[in-house]
Amino acid sequence: MVASAPDRVLVPTLGRPSEDRALEYALETFPDAEVTLLAVVTPLDAPLSEGGVLEREDRTTQARRRATNLLEAVDAAGGTDRVRIETVAGRPGTVVPRYTTDEGIDHVVMYGHDASTKGLVRRFLGRSVAATVVERTAGPVTVLE
16 A cells, blocks of 8 residues: 655654754655644743743744744745744643644654753653654654654
8 A cells, every 4th residue: 555645744843953854854755745833832841841931922932933943944945835833832742743633734754863961861761752752643753863
């Protein structure tokens, strides 16, 4: 059985380096798909929080700006006219699979490597965000390293 190309692709952005590669991959690999760039705002008490003391509204604005900057950086490759930006608050391992189901997303593409100290510890302990998204998402997930 040959899998059909997805109509809707999700690229979550968590503020990690090289997430532009995930967006570029999605645009190049699925040229006919609608792509959603999902800016995830992690809770203040979560290990991946954007800085601890910023108010939620400020963090949401920063997450959306981060996604917009990512989209502009990738725009040189073209195809970004089919990308929309959405913002969601919560733990990435929970909100990405839920968003995928609720919005009828066919495929998730994400960057899986976190080179920070916390990221290295999570990977060593086997609790990476990418692994959690893969486990909890019903459809296919491509994790780029």
